[in-house]
Amino acid sequence: MISKRFYSWGSLLTIILLTFTLPTTSFAQTNHANNKPYTDIAREIIRTALAEGQAYHLLAELTALGPRLSGSPQAAAAVEWSRHTMARLGFQNVRLQEVMVPHWVRGPIEEAAIINSATMGTIPLTVCALGGSVATPEMGVVAEVVEVKSFDELKTLGKKAEGKIIFFNRPMDPTKINTFEAYGGAVDQRGSGAIEAAKVGGIAALVRSMTTRLDDVPHTGGMQYQDGVPKVPAAAISTVGANLLSQLLAQEKTVRVRLKLTCQTFPDAPSANVLGELTGTEKSEEIIVVGGHLDSWDKGTGAHDDGAGCVQSLEALRLLQALKLKPKRTIRAVMFINEENGLRGGEAYAREAATSKEKHIAAIEADRGGFAPRGFSVDTDSTRFARLAGWSYLFEEIDAEKIFRGGGGADISPLVRQGVPGIGLVPEPQRYFDYHHSDNDVIAAVNERELNLGAAALAILCYVLAQEGL
């Protein structure tokens, strides 16, 4: 199969084989509408993005609104900002796609987790409620802590877990080169820790933050409850805090923690996806979607997650427009709402797409941070995959030519389930989880040139798809 190892010496036979099976138009393909080879167009897009890019400026505006958790005033402001910005940039058919979203808030009073140790006295931990958690009682919960590395280990504890705070402390595997793989191998603790803790009689869940960095910043994120299982409060502690707590547990017979959370869940609130287009000149009913999600967690200002993907998508359309490149098919920027704790925006978009007369050619999502692009992760059949891989030469100049099989992104996943090819922009992954869902995720952590290169990669791909279809 064509895979991530596409270009290796070891896969040379595959490449040679493909040379004779791929359409020869892949070589130095010309965009007849503009009478220019795509390589020249790609180069113009890249140069314009680097010399006159607006993505960073847009990101500064967006993040200045504050964190954009679904249902918050800041999220509402971001919806308005997006609509206004698309109109200002001259996109066509700018509109809101209304949808109800969950409305959870961290609560009015400062969160707290305090260790009470026989030898060390009281030690405060930096802590943050996981998104969707219930509050603790007003005085907090106080209980002994039991540490586990997995749900299987938790199940072996039996009576020992009853009445305890369950501490999930399995780190992201540092040996995974792709940090998203390491995240996937640890995030069950955050997502289902509260359920599993409650099932064995635990009264709260503390989860080691999902990050590859050792620091004192807690990382929040989504979590679930399950019908029929008591809802217990759940919070993340920093990696430094988790190591400290683990060390104390190893040294002392019992360590108690007081946890106080004041989270509240309100009725669903009105919100919206924001859509805007470069309408196709020939097949306007054929759509290429490019987007990110407008909502963020309530820590930091969602600069990488996913302010970056939003402004890169806006910038992709702006670049094509600035270069007077008129797409044959419609390129639609979509600012999805509620990726973080509900996916209501992505679902609403797919619902409408299923009943419309439009045909979705492909959906592209940028939601892995605004780092230097390395390529695209593609979820489609072999024929379309080979066609996309044949365009990889257009991304070589910016070292973003790796085309491999994989998921496109959460917001577009409902579309992909309907058969639309899904494509994810894949940037350099090493730093993402330093920032993800935490106070570290601010614009100072974003490099303007890296952000611009990602926007250029999106613009090139959108344009080729708009001209050639898939």
Added chain:
Amino acid sequence: MISKRFYSWGSLLTIILLTFTLPTTSFAQTNHANNKPYTDIAREIIRTALAEGQAYHLLAELTALGPRLSGSPQAAAAVEWSRHTMARLGFQNVRLQEVMVPHWVRGPIEEAAIINSATMGTIPLTVCALGGSVATPEMGVVAEVVEVKSFDELKTLGKKAEGKIIFFNRPMDPTKINTFEAYGGAVDQRGSGAIEAAKVGGIAALVRSMTTRLDDVPHTGGMQYQDGVPKVPAAAISTVGANLLSQLLAQEKTVRVRLKLTCQTFPDAPSANVLGELTGTEKSEEIIVVGGHLDSWDKGTGAHDDGAGCVQSLEALRLLQALKLKPKRTIRAVMFINEENGLRGGEAYAREAATSKEKHIAAIEADRGGFAPRGFSVDTDSTRFARLAGWSYLFEEIDAEKIFRGGGGADISPLVRQGVPGIGLVPEPQRYFDYHHSDNDVIAAVNERELNLGAAALAILCYVLAQEGL
């Protein structure tokens, strides 16, 4: 030619051709000494670097010593730290290679540059002397400013330049995808600006900082004087300051600046390269050098430039040792001194190498920042280049498989002139000049995982070279 575009669809014929001309041993080559394919060894090195890497810890120690300008007490401390660290890590033949280095200091009194504008009054500019500059008179120099974008433009000014402060304001070209290329296209202003200013009667040179970022941090760096041309003081101003000054010059007839520098040049000072080895088990007289430069500028703490390259080189040897990989040929880590303002260390090393009985197989330098590695830049003949390119599959897993033609690095350039193949570690280049030679270059700007991946890439390359030769 095999080039950076090695893997493009467009160069497929080249690849196919090479398939039949390269030694077939490139495929799944086995290291017979360990009876393991190199792919397995590479994977072990990568995993160990990510799980138990020491590079970041070493960098924390090194940067804690402060900036390490040649001749400074901190540079002397860094030499001692390197010797001590190599010994502690169990390297063999740890020794100093003594050399005299230039000894320039920024001076005891705060530097200053103050704009005096008719409409705006006095405005202070953040400023720093270029390395090697003479001081101004005690009261500073005060003069009208003339802005130019090039030496050619300067030469057309005639009398208008006499008695003026010459302001060199050509930015690094943002459209260059490789920031080092953009640096190369602008750095003549910093290196020779003082000479060219003096030749036309200018009394000082102000240079726009060599950075791709717009901020208020000035970046220093090396500059030269020329025999027979008056030595005038030279300083860098930030990109924000340069834009402001340029704008004022466009609006007002005359803008005056007062510049005060208190730099001093002392007699050359004793210093040293630091060397340590994993001695080869079969051909110990055949040497693979891997190194970075220990000195830095006196701004920031030289974390990326070149603390990163130093600790990655140390870590490369440590990783091989930790995995009990015994190289057939000798792998020598070299902490070069005085790359920034003299290259005395690199020259001394090459001088000794020329007269020794040792044979240098290759020299590898890491001096482009501690970012995620993308490959290697190689300066050697076609046969050796093809052999190196044949090993690129070992770096694929970490996306560092690009092998292309280019310079190795300044410290190893005297060795390369003696015929030794030179190889430079090439990391992601977008962020480097945000930090380079400025207060921004501190350990907080370095990501531990990216640093570790670079060290792993060096370790893999060193080991293969030690086993296979070149």
